[in-house]
Amino acid sequence: MASTAFLGSLSLERGVHAAGDDELKLALIGCGGRGSGAANQALKTAGKVKLVAMADAFQDRLESSLGNLRQQHPTKIDVPPERRFVGFEGYKQAIALADVVVLAAPPGFRPLHFAEAVNQGKHVFMEKPVAVDGPGVKRVLAAAAESKQKNLKVVVGLQRHYQPGYLEIMKRIHDGMIGDVYALRCYWNDQGVWVKEREAGQSEMEYQMRNWYYFVWLSGDHIVEQHVHNLDVCNWVKQAYPTKCVGMGGRQVRTGKEYGEIYDHHAVEFEYEDGARMFSQCRHIRGCWNSVSEHAIGSKYLADLSGHVIRDPSANNKIVWRYRTTQPVDPYQKEHDDLFDAIRNNKPLNDAENGARSTLTGVMGRVATYTGQVVLAEDVLESDIDTMPSKLAWDAPPKSLPDKDGWYKISVPGKDVAI
Ligand SMILES: NC(=O)c1ccc[n+]([C@@H]2O[C@H](COP(=O)([O-])OP(=O)(O)OC[C@H]3O[C@@H](n4cnc5c(N)ncnc54)[C@H](O)[C@@H]3O)[C@@H](O)[C@H]2O)c1
Numbered sequence: 001m002a003s004t005a006f007l008g009s010l011s012l013e014r015g016v017h018a019a020g021d022d023e024l025k026l027a028l029i030g031c032g033g034r035g036s037g038a039a040n041q042a043l044k045t046a047g048k049v050k051l052v053a054m055a056d057a058f059q060d061r062l063e064s065s066l067g068n069l070r071q072q073h074p075t076k077i078d079v080p081p082e083r084r085f086v087g088f089e090g091y092k093q094a095i096a097l098a099d100v101v102v103l104a105a106p107p108g109f110r111p112l113h114f115a116e117a118v119n120q121g122k123h124v125f126m127e128k129p130v131a132v133d134g135p136g137v138k139r140v141l142a143a144a145a146e147s148k149q150k151n152l153k154v155v156v157g158l159q160r161h162y163q164p165g166y167l168e169i170m171k172r173i174h175d176g177m178i179g180d181v182y183a184l185r186c187y188w189n190d191q192g193v194w195v196k197e198r199e200a201g202q203s204e205m206e207y208q209m210r211n212w213y214y215f216v217w218l219s220g221d222h223i224v225e226q227h228v229h230n231l232d233v234c235n236w237v238k239q240a241y242p243t244k245c246v247g248m249g250g251r252q253v254r255t256g257k258e259y260g261e262i263y264d265h266h267a268v269e270f271e272y273e274d275g276a277r278m279f280s281q282c283r284h285i286r287g288c289w290n291s292v293s294e295h296a297i298g299s300k301y302l303a304d305l306s307g308h309v310i311r312d313p314s315a316n317n318k319i320v321w322r323y324r325t326t327q328p329v330d331p332y333q334k335e336h337d338d339l340f341d342a343i344r345n346n347k348p349l350n351d352a353e354n355g356a357r358s359t360l361t362g363v364m365g366r367v368a369t370y371t372g373q374v375v376l377a378e379d380v381l382e383s384d385i386d387t388m389p390s391k392l393a394w395d396a397p398p399k400s401l402p403d404k405d406g407w408y409k410i411s412v413p414g415k416d417v418a419i
Contacts, residue, residue, distance in 0.1 A: 022047075022048070022344075023048035023049070023050055024047070024048065024049050024050075024099045024100055024340065024343065024344075025049075025050055025052045025053075025097065025098045025099045025100070026039065026042050026043070026049055026050065026051045026052065026098055026099070026100050026101070026102065027051075027052065027053040027054065027055070027094040027095055027097055027098035027100075027101045027102070028051060028053075028054045028055070028065070028094075028101075028102045028104070029054075029055045029056075029091045029094055029095070029101060029102065029103050029104065029105055029113055030055075030056060030102075030103060030104035030105030030106070030109070030113075030127075031054055031055075031056040031061050031062045031064075031065035031066070031104075032056075032061055032065070032104065032105075034104045034127055034157070035065065035102055035104030035105075035127075036065040036068055036069060037332065038102045038104055038125055038127070038157070038332075038336070039051055039065075039069055039102055040069060040072050040073070041332055041333050041335070041336040042100065042102060042125065042336045042339075042340070043069070043072070043073045043076045044333065044336070045336050045337050045339075045340040045341075046337070046340070046341070047340060047344060049076060049100075049340065050076050050077070050078055051069060051073070051076060051077050051078065051079055052078055052079060052083060052097050052098060053079060053083040053084075053085070053093070053094040053097040053098060054066060054079050054083070054084050054085070054094060055084075055085040055086075055090035055091045055093070055094035056085075056086060056090075056105075057086070057087065057088065057105070057209055058086065058209075058210075059084075059086045062084055062086060063084075066079055066084070083097060088392040088393065091105075091109075091112075091113050091116060092116055095113075095116055095117050095120050095122055096120060098122060099122065099123060099343075100122065100123045100124070100125070100339070100340070100343065101113075101117050101122050101123070101124055101125070102125045102126075103117065103124060103125070103126035103127065104126070104127045104157075106209075106212040106218040106219060107127070107128075107129045107130065107131065107132050107218070107219060107220055107224070107225060107359075108131075108132045108136070108212075108217045108218040108219070108220070108387065108388060109218075110126060110127070110129070110130045110131055110136070110140065111130070111131050111135075111136040111137075111139040111140050111143070112139075112388075113126075114126055114130065114139075114140055114143050114352070115139055115140075115142075115143040118143040118144075118146050118147045118150065118152060119143075119146075121150055121152065122152065123152050123153045123154070123339070123343050124147070124152065124153075124154045124155070124352075125154075125155045125157070125335065125336065125339055126154070126155075126156055126157065126352075126355070127156075127157040128156055128157045128158050128228050128229065128232075128355060128358075128359070129220055129224050129225060129228045129355075129358075129359040129362060130156060130352070130355045130356050130359045131220070131356065131359050131360075131363070132216060132217060132218070132219065132220030132224055132363065132387060133216075133217075133220070133363060133383070133385060133386060133387045133388075134360075134363065134380045134381050134382065134383035134384075134385065135383070135384065135385075135386040135388075136386075136388070137356050137357075137359055137360045137363060137380075137381060138381055138382075140352065140355070140356040140359070141353065141356045141357075143352070144350070144352035144353045144355075144356055145353075147350060147352055148350055148352075148353075151346075152350070153339055153342040153343050153347075153349045153350065154349070154350045154351055154352040155335050155336075155338065155339040155349065155351050156351040156352060156354070156355030157335065158228070158229060158232050158351070158354075158355060158358065159331035159332055159334075159335055160229060160232070160233055160236075160331065161236070161331075161351070162329075162331040162332075162334040162335045162338065163329065163331040163334070164323070164325060164329050165308035165323040165325075166233065166305060166308070168308065168323045169303060169305055169308050169309075169310065169321075169323060170236060170237070170305075172303075172310065172321060173237055173296060173298070173303055174239070177298075177300075177301065177310065177321070178296060178298025178299075178300055178301040178302070178303050178310060179298040179299030179300030179301065180298065180299045181237055181238065181276060181296045181297065181298050181299075182274075182275065182276045182277070182297070182299070183276065183277055183278075183279070183296075183297040184234040184237060184238070184276070184277070184278040184279070184294070184295065184296050184297065185278075185279045185280075185293075185294070185295045185297070186227075186230035186231060186233065186234050186278065186279075186280050186281075186293065186294040186295070187230060187280070187281045187282065187291040187292060187293050187294075188222070188226050188227040188229070188230055188281075188282040188283075188292050189281055189282065189283040189288065189289060189290050189291050189292070190283075190284065190290045190292060191284065191285070191286045191290070192222075192254065192264070192284030192285070192286070193213055193222075193284070194213070195211065195213070195214070195258050195259065196210045196211040196258075197211075197258060198211070198258070198406075203394050203395055204397060204398060204401060204402070205389070205393070205394050205395070205396055205397070205398060206394055208260070208398050208400075211258065211260065213225065213260075213262075214258070214259050214260025214261065214262050215260045215261060215262070215398070215400060216261060216262065216366075216387050216400070217387035217388055217389065217398060217399065217400065219262070220359075220362060220363060220366065221262040221263060221266075221366045222262065222263075222266075222282055222284055223249075223263075223266045223268070223280075223282050223362050223365050223366045223369070224359065224362035224363055224365075224366055225362075226282065227266075227280065227282040227362060227365075228358055228359055228361070228362045229292075230280070230282075230292070230293070230294050231270075231278070231280060231358055231361045231362055231365070232354070232358035232361070233294040233305055233306075234270075234278045234280075234294055234296070235354075235357070235358050235361060236354075237294075237296045237303075237305070238272050238276060238278075240272050240273060240274070241272075241357045241358070241360065241361055241377065242270035242271055242272050242278060242361055242364070242377060243271065243272065243273050243376060243377050243378070244270070244271040244374065244375065244376055244377070245268050245269060245270040245271065245364055245365055245368045245374075245375050246268070246269055246368055246373075246374050246375070247266060247267055247268030247269065247280075247365055247368035247369040248266075248267055248369055248372065248413065249263045249265050249266035249267060249268075249369030249370075249413075250263055250264070250265065250369075250413075251263045251264045251265075251410060252264060252265065252285070253285045253286075254284060254285065257402070257406045257407055257408070260400075260408050261400055261408040261409065261410055261411075263369060263370075263410075263411075264283065264284045264285055265281075265282070265283040265284070265285060266280075266281070266282050266283075266365060266366065266369045267279075267280070267281045267369075268280045268281075268365040268368055268369060270361065270364075270365065280365065292306065293305075293306040293307070294306050300312075301313070301320060302317070308322065308323035309321070309322050309323075310322075360377055360380060360381060361377075363380055364376075364377050364380045367380055367419050369413070370411035370413065370416060371411070371413060371414075371416055371417045371418070371419060372413030372414045372417070373417055373419065375419055379419050380419060383419055385418060385419075387399060387400075
């Protein structure tokens with residue numbers, strides 16, 4: 001297992017353009033569920049692709065991902081022990097060995113990993129969200145600008161942009177079919193996700209990294225980590241990003257120590273520059289009304305974006321347009337098909353700036369629910385509240401630490417007002 005520098009001899013230029021049927025070398029950074037899925041999809045694209053390097057904070061995660069990928073693609077995996085990098089720093093060596101990188105560690109690391117990939121001149125597939133706080137979004141925006149200058153291709157895992165039903169309804173909305181849009185609704189209300197119990201002998205850093213969903217510096221809270229999908233669809237409708245928001249939230253049911261410091265519900269009203277409002281809810285509570293959806297209320301018609309349906313409210317909500325297909329497309333595969341096609345044929349494709357700006361929408365929503373204040377996008381972007389630990393090491397302390405009884409501080413609106 002390599003943990004010291006192992007730099008390949010690939011030139012930056014090779015990373016920028018690959019001629020038609022050249023073999024593209026892939027590195028996977030963050031070998032969990034989604035990273036392994038994304039690598040599988042990258043390896044299924046047309047043309048020669050080989051996985052040559054992997055990096056993960058934890059050896060067990062890397063090895064289990066490698067085992068699965070080897071079963072799926074026996075001839076496309078070439079990751080000997082010296083190209084498996086474990087720990088916080090391995091991403092640099094893995095990126096250096098590849099033409100294309102998949103970035104799928106917890107979102108708090110995305111700015112660091114994306115900036116490095118762009119600095120090394122590599123094409124990128126990166127999962128959403130792309131940051132968890134203002135300084136992180138700012139860093140991704142800077143790297144996004146650099147990636148465009150370098151003609152790098154970047155796809156962000158906001159896969160609705162690669163789903164024909166969304167693309168078709170969006171085309172109609174942007175062509176004016178539903179009229180002017182001044183109100184939007186979006187939800188990610190469901191039962192929540194996994195939790196990892198604390199194990200004997202773990203340092204605080206290891207515990208938080210294993211149970212990453214429940215710590216803001218790693219996940220951004222679920223309003224950023226999951227709800228970004230729905231916020232992003234509304235931004236796509238508006239072709240703009242909210243400038244202001246107010247909200248409320250808390251933790252009412254998911255209150256145990258194992259749930260770290262995040263809330264279990266948020267409700268936020270976002271405002272766009274033209275005065276339009278987006279009403280957003282996200283909830284992780286079992287036994288309640290669930291919905292993962294987006295809706296736009298137009299001056300003429302109503303659009304159910306997630307259902308790919310347009311209705312006429314003046315005619316008993318009659319359906320006036322519906323997306324139908326007999327050939328469903330897997331958007332998770334399409335993201336990679338488009339990315340590799342763009343790389344091989346030098347087509348324009350760069351989602352990074354939109355990914356960063358929609359991530360900022362989620363972050364400002366969280367700041368609004370945590371503080372209870374009116375929150376401006378520009379203040380969050382300029383905020384110097386950097387949640388990342390000052391040092392990344394197993395014995396280094398994260399910024400948010402439990403008290404002597406194992407409880408983390410939970411933000412209290414009206415009291416915790418720093419933005
Ligand atoms: N687009 C989608 O529909 C979708 C679906 C699921 C997850 N995701 C996103 O994918 C990302 C990963 O989620 P997941 O469900 O795969 O989580 P996961 O916990 O299964 O995987 C994360 C992996 O990253 C590793 N890791 C942690 N810190 C690291 C570091 N500093 N360097 C390298 N590796 C590190 C972990 O050990 C783990 O193996 C998240 O951003 C999540 O929001 C997107």
